[in-house]
Amino acid sequence: MEKRESLWEAYLRRGFSRRNFLKGCVALTSLMGLSADMFSKVVEAAETKPLPVVVWIHGHECTGCDESFIRSGAPLASDVVLTSIALEYDHLLSAACGEPFEAHLDEVIQKYNGQYILAVEGAVSTKDNGIYCMSGGHTFTHLLDKAAKGAAAIIAYGSCAAYGGIQAAKPNPTGSSGIKMFVGGKPVVNVPGCPPIPEVMTGVVMHVALFGTVPPLDGDGRPKQFYGNRIHDTCYRRPFFDAGMFAETFDDAGSKAGWCLYKLGCRGPETYNSCGNLRWWQGMSYPIQSGAPCIGCSNANFWDEAPFTDRLPKYDKVGDVDRIGTGLAAATAVGVAGHAVASIVQRNQRDNLLEDENEHGGEH
């Protein structure tokens, strides 16, 4: 552990050729969303930069992000974990456990103070001093506090770490929220998604690892190269949207013909992610392609925006806002008509009174 090797050195040690190394760098460049002219910089970084130490901790979550991560195809998750980063601590992917494992974490935090990358999955449970999420006998808030202090940069993987996730849905019994407020102002890269796309997860950690800086972020702290576009604007069904051709139900002819799922509540027009261009499982498919409307899983608060299969929320038997609005407008119209009649009656009474007063004014 004394001298950390670079990616190139790791390749040499394993007996890979220079050609293999360069091919790996080409793959890295493209998966980080960089243009081809950044290739020489990637090679340079891979030759000289020591492999970054990564501490990967898990909070209030389902570990579904890891399920996604291990399915990364380019690069393979195993390549990332075994040759591209020095993964020193991970609740889920580690063989070790118990006291020695926790002691190792403390050691790593001390030894690489200010240098390691902290990857966080899962929300912070804040209610009742955070007792709803414990590991190693401590609350997750304690662990996050400890690990965030010495981190060079923090990657928030998944909608839980970024925004609180499904457990933050109303009424949010565990007081869950994203990690941003609990890391003491350290730079945070939000990689939302439930789960995020595998190649996006590996791409972001490789960017931080190779360049030592966080990738260009948007206003919400998300890497622009992966979250810069709406799914709607990259969707292969967009022409059907523009032409006004929509599936009305899940089993009609439009649905079978692959028309736009907008009327079935698709959140593509509100969702920023790479599903439309990267797609999932090495470009095989993504929810909309398989006929399911996007539920906007990489959006803050998507869990409270039910129903996922409609464009507007419904209020039991009353219906949605269009029905309420029509009723309200009709009631207003009837109301003003009634008011008009009452006003005329009132004016006539007033005029009669005035006339009476004028006629009999002198006699009072």
Add this chain to the structure above:
Amino acid sequence: MKSVKDVKRKEYYIFSPFLRIFHWIMVVSILVLFGTGLLITKPMLASSTEPTFTMMSMDLVRDIHFLVAFIFCASFILRIYGFIINKGDRLFPRFWEGHFYSETVEVALHYMLLKPHHAPFLRNPLARASYAGLYVMVAIEILTGFAMYFMTNPSAVGGFLFGWVNTILGSEMMTHYVHHYVAWLIIVFAIGHFYMVLRAEFMEGEGEVSSMFSGKKVLAHVPKDANELD
């Protein structure tokens, strides 16, 4: 029966042409924006099974919505210019003056049919407050509208200027909801406004409708707030 000409009347010049043109642009804009907005939320059934031959494309409806929205926003230049050059374009709700509240109560009691009449105004305090409310609703529509429109490219200037709206509301879907809900409130306002204006015109002799065409009210009585034009 007395003829209209027998009554001695005074002319009050209130609204500049800029405000009047703005007003009528707003009327048309709100109607078009509301109609196209409903169609965007719930598009009509497809009229063809070939994209090339669809009659009413979503693209067209959206383009109309966006175009009219830009025209409406641009028309605020007229409103602001009139506001600068003409006192009659500045009939605010005078929240900072004590009599505003007592007069509001008086007008409200009359509208609730509990009082036979209220003191005459060029623009009564309740109407003033409701117009202030309309501007707030229009501002919400503009902010949420651009927050959705410009986010096709969040890194550009438009995304920078309006993207924060989505952050404040929690998510972009919420921005859609707010935009849609407030649109309905504006329509409810419009129905009430339409009625109250006709009522003032025909029952109280206020010259309300004609003033939005000619800019003038020709009144037999002396309105309580006439001094605001001096």
